[in-house]
Amino acid sequence: MPQKTVDSPAITHDSKIYVAGHRGLVGSAVVRCLQKRGYCNIITRTRQQLDLADSQAVKNFFEGQRPDCVIDAAAKVGGIHANNAYPADFIRDNLLIQNNLVDNAWRAGCRKFVFLGSTCIYPKMAPQPLKEEYLLTGPLEPTNEWYAIAKIAGIKMCQAYRKQYGFDAISLMPTNLYGPGDNFDLENSHVLPALIRKFHEAKIAHKPEVVIWGTGKPKREFLYVDDMASATVFLMENYSDDQIVNVGVGEDISIRELAETVKNTIGYEGALVFDIDKPDGTPRKLLDVSRLSALGWQATTSLQQGIESTYRWYVQSQER
Numbered sequence: 001m002p003q004k005t006v007d008s009p010a011i012t013h014d015s016k017i018y019v020a021g022h023r024g025l026v027g028s029a030v031v032r033c034l035q036k037r038g039y040c041n042i043i044t045r046t047r048q049q050l051d052l053a054d055s056q057a058v059k060n061f062f063e064g065q066r067p068d069c070v071i072d073a074a075a076k077v078g079g080i081h082a083n084n085a086y087p088a089d090f091i092r093d094n095l096l097i098q099n100n101l102v103d104n105a106w107r108a109g110c111r112k113f114v115f116l117g118s119t120c121i122y123p124k125m126a127p128q129p130l131k132e133e134y135l136l137t138g139p140l141e142p143t144n145e146w147y148a149i150a151k152i153a154g155i156k157m158c159q160a161y162r163k164q165y166g167f168d169a170i171s172l173m174p175t176n177l178y179g180p181g182d183n184f185d186l187e188n189s190h191v192l193p194a195l196i197r198k199f200h201e202a203k204i205a206h207k208p209e210v211v212i213w214g215t216g217k218p219k220r221e222f223l224y225v226d227d228m229a230s231a232t233v234f235l236m237e238n239y240s241d242d243q244i245v246n247v248g249v250g251e252d253i254s255i256r257e258l259a260e261t262v263k264n265t266i267g268y269e270g271a272l273v274f275d276i277d278k279p280d281g282t283p284r285k286l287l288d289v290s291r292l293s294a295l296g297w298q299a300t301t302s303l304q305q306g307i308e309s310t311y312r313w314y315v316q317s318q319e320r
Helices: 023-038 055-065 080-085 086-105 144-164 192-204 224-240 254-264 290-297 303-320
Strands: 017-020 068-072 113-117 169-174 176-178 210-214 223-226 245-248 271-275
Touching: 017 023, 017 113, 017 210, 023 224, 055 086, 068 224, 080 086, 080 144, 086 113, 086 144, 113 144, 113 224, 113 290, 169 224, 176 192, 176 224, 176 254, 176 303, 192 210, 192 254, 210 254, 223 224, 223 303, 224 290, 224 303, 245 290, 254 271, 254 303
Parallel strands: 017 068, 068 113, 113 169, 169 245, 176 223, 210 271
Antiparallel strands: none
C-alpha cells in the first residue's frame, strides 16, 4: 500500500492518464485537449467496460492499469427536474463513483488525481461572486442538495487523502458547462442545451411560442466545455494544493437574456413565455475566479461563440 509522500513527480506527455467519464460532455473535451497538447498515453473505459459504481471492478482496473494520473469527469448529472425526481440515485451513484476512484487511485500509486465538482456545492444564499472559502457556510439549494452533498464529500475525500497520505488530489469547481456533446434531453438536461433544443424544434414546427421554466430572473454563468478542459489540463500540470479552485469566466447573464441570445442565434421568431409556477433554483451563481486567474489561466470562448458552436453540433447530430 502506498505510503505518505510529500511531492509527486511531474506528469509528462508519456504519463498514463485515465479519463473517467470520457464519453460525457467534460470527459470528451478533456480527451480532445490532452491529445492536442501531445499526451499520448490516454486510457478510457466505457460504462459497459467498467462500472465505476462496482468497487471490485474498479479495484481490478487500477491494479491492472496503474495510471499515473486520473481525471475524474465521471458523474451522474442533470438539471432541476432530474435532481428533484431522483434524489437517491444522485447521492448514491455519485458517492460510489468518486469513492471508488479516489481510494483505488491512491492504492494503485497514482501520482495525480483531478476531481471535478460543481458550483452547487456553495450555499444557496452565499454572497456573490462565490469565493472558494464559502464552502459549508450555509444551507444548500434544496432542488440539487443530493448531488451537492455528494460532490462536497468528494472534495473532502480528496483533502483527507492529501492530509493523511500525501496524495496529490486537487478539486476543481466548474460553473455551468455547455458545448458539443451536451445532453439535450428535455427531461434531464441543463438550461442552455434545453433552450437550444426547444427553440430549434419550435422553429422547425413553426410554433408561436416557447415556454421556459421560472421567471427568467435568475442569473447564471456559462463556460464553454473546451475552455473547461483547457483549465483542467492546465491545473493538472501546474497546481497542487488542498484548496479548491473555481473554474469559470467571472461573468453571468439572466435566464431571460440567455433565452433571447439562443432565440436570436437559432433564428426563432416566436414569443417567449415564462412559466412562473416552475422553480427558479438558486437566484444567482457567479464564481469568483481570482484564484484561477492568479495561477495564469482564463477562458477564451465568448458565450455567443460557444452557443453558435454548440448549435451547429446539435443540428449535425440530428442529421446523423
